[in-house]
Amino acid sequence: MTDLEKKYFDTVFIERICTYAQIAEKIEISAEKLKEMYAKNGGIDKCIADQIFNIDIIEYLNLKDSMSTDKVTIDEIYQKYSNKKSSANEGEFQFHDWKEFYGWYIEQIKNGETCCYCGVNQSKIKISLDGVNNLSTPYVRLKRKTRGVSLEIERVDTSDGHNLYSVENCRLACHVCNNAKSDFITAQEFEPIARGIYNFWKEKVGVQDIIFPTEVYKTFK
């Protein structure tokens, strides 16, 4: 990553700078003044190019374009963050901010997008959903085609007072495990069920390279 790409990543993806008010907070010009300067003269992109990056608008747009693949992935993760943050009960969402959540998420998927309980790899489920081998899988019966495409944020310890969305307590789970692990089942108790789900993926869906995980069962004894 070049320095410019790194700056784009930090500013646009992590800080999520996208309004005049946010830019105004970083420089000594008011949001009103920025709006006046850019609203009819290149808009927010030009404002970011000038005021944050100090580069030409064409160069900025090229940079933006070159980062667009990353944007899709990061926006998906951001969507998970904001959905959970807004749907969690009061006091349950303990990730400090998006930056912490993003760091946690990247750590979770560093060895592949796998379910913490059964080990299924997300990209293998996608292949099934995309139809490569879905005629021989239960996925033809899936009614809501959007479910299962993405790993879900799972709170592992659900006991009273511990049922939190936090770096320590959250992992990623496939939707089958997520559905099956009710609040009253501990990670330890869930292990034999997860082994069954592991077999389901392997035998019914035909996911071959799946490794049964151990981390979650060791951590949450």
Ligand SMILES: [Zn+2]
């Ligand atoms: Zn699973």
